[in-house]
Structure formats: C-alpha cells, structure tokens
Amino acid sequence: MNAKxxxxxxxxxxxxxxxxxxxxxxxxQDVPIEVAAGTTENEIGTSIEKIxxxxxxxxxxxxxxLMYDLGSAKMNAEMAIEFAxxxxxxxxxxxxxxxxxxIAAVESNMGHSLAEILLSLEKIQLENM
Amino acid sequence: xxxxxxxxxxxxxxxxxxxxxxxxxxxTALDQAIGDGDHGLNMVRGFTEVSGKINNxxxxxxxxxxxxxxxxxxxxxxxxxxxxxxxxxxxMSVVFQxxxxxxxxxxxxxxxxxxxxxxxxxxELGDKTMYDVWFQVGEVLDSEIEDWNxxxxxxxxxxxxTRELEASxxxxxYLGNQSKGHVDPGSxxxxxxxxxxxxxxxxxxx
Numbered sequence: 067m068n069a070k071x072x073x074x075x076x077x078x079x080x081x082x083x084x085x086x087x088x089x090x091x092x093x094x095q096d097v098p099i100e101v102a103a104g105t106t107e108n109e110i111g112t113s114i115e116k117i118x119x120x121x122x123x124x125x126x127x128x129x130x131x132l133m134y135d136l137g138s139a140k141m142n143a144e145m146a147i148e149f150a151x152x153x154x155x156x157x158x159x160x161x162x163x164x165x166x167x168x169i170a171a172v173e174s175n176m177g178h179s180l181a182e183i184l185l186s187l188e189k190i191q192l193e194n195m
Numbered sequence: 196x197x198x199x200x201x202x203x204x205x206x207x208x209x210x211x212x213x214x215x216x217x218x219x220x221x222x223t224a225l226d227q228a229i230g231d232g233d234h235g236l237n238m239v240r241g242f243t244e245v246s247g248k249i250n251n252x253x254x255x256x257x258x259x260x261x262x263x264x265x266x267x268x269x270x271x272x273x274x275x276x277x278x279x280x281x282x283x284x285x286x287m288s289v290v291f292q293x294x295x296x297x298x299x300x301x302x303x304x305x306x307x308x309x310x311x312x313x314x315x316x317x318x319e320l321g322d323k324t325m326y327d328v329w330f331q332v333g334e335v336l337d338s339e340i341e342d343w344n345x346x347x348x349x350x351x352x353x354x355x356x357t358r359e360l361e362a363s364x365x366x367x368x369y370l371g372n373q374s375k376g377h378v379d380p381g382s383x384x385x386x387x388x389x390x391x392x393x394x395x396x397x398x399x400x401x
Contacts, residue, residue, distance in 0.1 A: 113270065
C-alpha cells in the first residue's frame with residue numbers, strides 16, 4: 067500500500083492542535099497526522115523545532131501538508147521548510163484550520179496526492195487570513 | 196573601514212537584551228493597546244536566550260554571531276516577532292558572510308534584512324510595521340553619516356510618522372481605525388535594536 071500524504075496541524079494552542087487532530091482522526095485510517103502546537107514550553111505560540119519534528123514524522127514519502135491557525139504560525143512553518151530544505155512539503159495558505167484539516171484528512175485517506183488535496187482546499191480559501 | 200567586529204556583534208546582542216529588559220513594560224503596554232500584549236515578554240525571552248547562547252561561544256565572524264541569534268530567535272519566540280527577527284538576522288548573516296563589516300556591507304545587510312521582513316510578513320511600506328523602521332535605517336546608511344546617533348533618530352522619527360497610520364497587518368489590523376494614534380510595538384522593539392547597534396558602533400568607531 068502506498069504512503070498517504072501526511073498532515074501537520076500547526077496551532078498556537080496545544081488544545082486546539084490536539085482537538086483538530088481528534089476531529090480529523092474520526093474520518094481516516096492510516097493518514098499520518100501530527101500536531102505541532104504551542105511553544106517549546108507549551109505556552110501559546112508556535113515553535114519551528116516542533117514543526118520540523120512533526121514534518122519529519124508526518125512525511126512517509128507522499129509529502130506533507132502544513133495547516134496553520136494564525137499568521138505567525140505560517141511564518142514559522144515557512145522557516146521550518148526553508149531550514150530543512152524540505153521537498154514535497156506545502157503550506158495550505160489561507161485555509162481555515164478546522165475545516166481544512168478535515169477535508170485534507172478525508173482526501174489523503176482516499177489516496178489523493180498533495181497537489182490534488184491543495185486544489186480541493188482552494189474552495190475554502192480565505193482572502194485575508 | 197570595519198565598523199562592526201565579532202565582539203561588537205556579541206555586544207550588540209547583549210545590549211539589545213538590556214534594552215528589552217529595561218523597556219519590557221512599555222512594549223507590553225504598546226502591545227496590549229493594539230495586539231495581544233506579549234511582545235515585551237517575547238522580546239526579553241528571545242534576547243535572553245540569544246545572550247545565553249552566544250555568551251560562552253567563540254565565533255569566527257559577525258556573520259556567525261548573527262546566524263546563531265537568528266536560529267535562537269526563530270526557535271524560542273512564540274509570536275510573529277520570532278520568525279520575523281529570525282529572518283532579518285539570518286538575512287544579515289548571509290550578506291556578512293566572508294566579509295568585514297564596513298558601512299557599505301552593514302547597509303547591504305540591513306537592506307536585505309528589511310526585504311526579508313517585507314517578504315516574510317507580506318507587508319509594504321507604511322503598513323505600520325517594523326518593516327518601516329528597517330527600511331528607513333537602510334536608507335539612512337546609504338548616505339554619509341557624521342553621527343551614528345542619526346540612525347536612532349530616524350528610527351524614532353519613522354515611529355512618530357507612522358503612529359497616526361492605520362495598521363493593516365497582524366493582530367493590530369483587526370482594530371482598523373482604532374489602531375491610529377498607537378505606536379506599533381514591533382517598530383518600537385526595532386528601535387531598541389538599532390539604538391543598541393548605534394551604541395556599539397559609537398564605541399567601536401576608531
């Protein structure tokens with residue numbers, strides 16, 4: 067069986083991150099979902115180190131999609147990708163975290179590629195997120 | 196003429212930390228007015244981590260010091276200021292690589308840092324962000340400088356000029372019109388970063 071696209075939930079809040087994973091986890095079997103939420107001290111914020119570790123775990127060969135909640139989480143996601151020079155890792159830009167993670171989980175579960183998932187997510191893209 | 200040495204770069208970081216500590220309440224108050232109120236704490240935490248990390252390490256160049264600072268800021272500061280300042284110092288570090296830092300090189304470094312902030316934060320001049328201040332410093336360094344204090348003064352002037360603007364980026368943008376009249380916290384912390392740089396440049400001007 068081929069690897070499925072991994073999903074990384076990046077949130078400022080540990081609880082939000084875990085909650086979104088729990089929710090999206092309802093609809094999948096073997097999609098790798100990892101949470102990178104909170105700072106290294108688990109305070110409100112995001113951490114490049116956590117994001118990098120989560121990408122490594124989530125990317126089983128089919129790539130990984132990074133979903134984020136607020137602007138600075140996106141910046142840290144960008145830096146995590148740049149530092150590690152990651153291939154096949156994309157940020158779901160302007161995609162609401164809860165709805166996006168849910169859709170991405172369903173699509174990945176169906177065996178869709180990273181590019182296909184990103185295309186589906188465009189339908190719920192916000193202009194000014 | 197070299198204006199910033201490896202020791203000077205370390206001193207710059209230590210001096211930033213002192214200024215952030217001294218002004219933590221002000222930065223917090225500014226951020227409470229138009230943001231989430233964590234900027235003072237974030238800056239102190241970030242530069243305390245940087246100081247601790249570089250204190251006992253011998254670096255070969257200014258570039259190495261700034262790279263170390265960039266990685267630490269990006270990793271340890273939770274808010275947007277972490278990746279933004281991390282990106283800025285990393286950009287400077289790249290420009291300074293294998294170079295002695297004279298005024299021309301310093302200018303290039305700060306111009307590139309400003310560009311990297313612009314790109315990372317997706318901002319334009321006049322959006323009332325730290326980019327305004329970094330851009331302005333790059334401009335000033337392009338001219339002949341008689342007194343390094345001028346650099347700090349143009350930062351302050353920029354902050355005053357942008358005070359009445361409406362913020363269009365970050366959390367302050369949710370306030371729209373109400374952000375007018377408030378100084379942007381990121382611009383203020385950038386001012387302290389350049390004030391610290393001026394202090395080091397004045398001390399090292401041989």
